[in-house]
Amino acid sequence: MKLQTTQKDHPLLYRQVYDHIVARIQRGELVAHDKLPSIRMLAGELQVHRLTVFRAYQLLKEEGKAYVKEKSGYYVAPMHEITGLPTYEKSSAAARTYRNEMSDIQRVPSVYQFSQALIDPNLLPNLYLSQYVKEVFDRYPKMIGTYSDLQGDAELRDFLGDYMTGRLKVSISADELIITSGAQQAIDLLARLYIRPLDAVMVERPTYSAALDIFRAQGARFLPVDISPGGYDLVQVEEMMKRHKPRFFYMNPTFHNPTGYSVPAGQRKELVALAEKYQCLLVEDDTFRDIYFGEPPSLPLFTYDTEGWVIYLSSFSKYVAPGLRICAVVGRSSVIQPLLTLKSLADNGSPLVNQKLFLHYFGSERMQNHLEKLRIALQIRRDLMIESLRDTGWQWTVPEGGLNLWVKLPDQLSVDMLWQRATAEAVSFVPGAVFDPKREMRSWFRLSYSFVNEEQIRTGMRLLTNLAGSMDNR
């Protein structure tokens, strides 16, 4: 067993060791007056420095959760003997530390916004939408005064069930579907449902940074699976499932964020077979399916799944109506039922208004026409951004869909330094390390072409490549 290597040097690593021991006490694996593992042993087991374990044990002692016997070691304190509270909690006002690195980066103000994998609002049919809204309110005059079904508006679930059934060629009923506030909430709820501290979770490398932060917050250990233009290394995948029995594999196999790669159709079926064989859930995040530039993408893994090992996230927030925040999670009842309870605790159901507006908008013919135009507009922006890289000597793969370019700088250039300088010039992008569960990939970065118009791409990319050029010459 090994703790998150990513945080090996992190000053708060001892808190993870601390949490681990507390969790074992809670689960009753360690009871009052049990001896704790020796510092040396635990440091070896968790592959952390002995001082880190020592600090964790000190904290347990300060809190009265452990006591020391001279020349023997640390022991679990009986709980009624807890007298004081931990030092770091002396003020109960101390909040737990959560982190969302990408969000921090995206909140840096910029003019040439290549860090947001969002659709430019100018590309959405806003006027049409606004006209449409009135009709929807006329149809449901009590909509604003009414709570939605916890699982999601029944009419919307019926519609989406039929829509996905027709499109994906598998039968999906309204019961197997729950509406969440975007894919983000779905990922967070699934993490809370499945991950306990120190549980192993398979993730792509690189992958969606906020998902990593969510899993970290639940105390996950990462099992990173490399993704390349050819997909995954299935031998590596099988080995991990077999050895580590991960709680799930979070994947984004179609126009993958940040790389734009897609896992080939042939691998998809095999992955589902592996999931069944090793009883490992696959959480398939399918956010970018409709943003393709050539052929429509391969069917999702979900469609190969007969035994219920795939949880399918179909998010419409990005390109239909970001202001509505609608995602559908599809899974079998053993997933949907506990998810529903957790959703009831988390927000008591998504707002009804958004669901009704989305339903009537997404169901319209106009929407399908809009999607075609959107694909063309995004392809033009993608091509323009690639064109601007032509003479740089940088590396990238032309994405067949999605919103991002995944770019590698030559070895002599530092992405971090480029980021610092670009930010000063109001050009933003996301450094690759943020997407990497191992926090390496320091030569890579993500450029999003979806949020900026053509003029912004031209000017911003000129600024960026010039900056890199000036770094190169020094």
Place this chain on the structure above:
Amino acid sequence: MKLQTTQKDHPLLYRQVYDHIVARIQRGELVAHDKLPSIRMLAGELQVHRLTVFRAYQLLKEEGKAYVKEKSGYYVAPMHEITGLPTYEKSSAAARTYRNEMSDIQRVPSVYQFSQALIDPNLLPNLYLSQYVKEVFDRYPKMIGTYSDLQGDAELRDFLGDYMTGRLKVSISADELIITSGAQQAIDLLARLYIRPLDAVMVERPTYSAALDIFRAQGARFLPVDISPGGYDLVQVEEMMKRHKPRFFYMNPTFHNPTGYSVPAGQRKELVALAEKYQCLLVEDDTFRDIYFGEPPSLPLFTYDTEGWVIYLSSFSKYVAPGLRICAVVGRSSVIQPLLTLKSLADNGSPLVNQKLFLHYFGSERMQNHLEKLRIALQIRRDLMIESLRDTGWQWTVPEGGLNLWVKLPDQLSVDMLWQRATAEAVSFVPGAVFDPKREMRSWFRLSYSFVNEEQIRTGMRLLTNLAGSMDNR
């Protein structure tokens, strides 16, 4: 103690019994080699079938959490002897168990819906709302295509800051305010921010059931503070803060749910002084402030707070626009900043459309007129429900605001039995034990008068009191 009566015949009921025993082991109430209660005794105590308890004990045995002595019974196994993983976790597909007891009760279909503390949608100015909407969409044509600020729409936060400043006579700026999807999400985020397993949390007794379930899910230990028509026992409050250094005190001091009691103005100031003295955050849930029938209520504790120990939840979901799900959390920067990061992980911000609709609706003169009418309509319903109790011999306190009656049956009557029978007759209410962190208060129950019309109150209450009368005669 009694398990969720709603699921009495559910095939997974044994899992609840199992969870109950595991929780008792986790809390250290049962330690290694303790004898478990006999099957007969526990079945009686939990009012479930003996076979259900037997199945739970079998599972404990299979998992190595219990062992059997011939002719004696089941015993808690020492935890280091656990060799395998529990059967139900053999597959990594096993979800964590979350529970929302009130939500389960409310999902039981009924005609006379006295279990929902929601406003009858017919009492909201729906037509006016629908007409208004179009204007809002004309004003923000790109609203559906745009993400909100993570912290909440800036215009809405400005407005609410000014509104609360004017109303509560304390200065609140837009920066000190974050928008969440209802008070429910605010409570959940705060729990995730402040509670770690085994942390002590002060809660009122009784209190909002879903808050208890949220805190339980984070592993909280409860410190229950009795609430009466005179408020709290401040000696008890101080003693708890001093001895246990709780992470926070979650309170609903104005038209308290479920009792309708309000903490007197005199205590409010003292409570803030105690919070400062013992550095204990107060989470003040102020959901029912605008639903008063006599004088407007005392100012919130928040207004006495100069040092930043009160986190103030002002929810508008209930009575303004349940379909929009809007709550404002107000606190100092050391609360708002980490809350913001966690919100970014949880759902990446509340939808913009809802916030803009709420802003323009709540800001209108019409809304204030609506509120006055709403108060009168609810008062009529309250009075009608009280009238229907006149000859019962039951006990209650007339609430000066809020949506609920808190009722005590005479000793010879069982609330659980009344609930079983009422449910069969399509009359629903919430048994008191659900609101009790100690799960006692078995003579009490909550009747909500807000979701049902006058005719439903008359008929439903006649059914309910007749049922109780027939139980009394046996």
